[in-house]
Amino acid sequence: MTFAWYAHLKDLREKPWIIAALVSWGIALFEYLLQVPANRIGYTGGLSAAQLKITQEVITLAVFAPFAIFYLKEKLSWNYFFAALCMLGAVFFIVRDGLSPKPAPVAAAVSERP
16 A cells, blocks of 8 residues: 555656556555455454454554665654554554463363263
């Protein structure tokens, strides 16, 4: 999504916005074709919608920072580092209930009747 949303700022800046939008939508369609099934698989596999969203945001930030620095030639700042720490905190809080060890199931007592 990063390329679809931001590459036009550099590559299509001389084109009308409608051209940039159509090109971006074409790129985004491919990514949606991957994201929608991935969300369904994750959700049916036991992840909550919040966990899926936080995971997506962490991936987005991990992709966006190098994209902004190397492709858009933006200056690296401490804000990227602090944003990453905030995202890691978000991951911790959204999954922490799943981090607690679950008690082992108690075996049902079997009684023998005469």
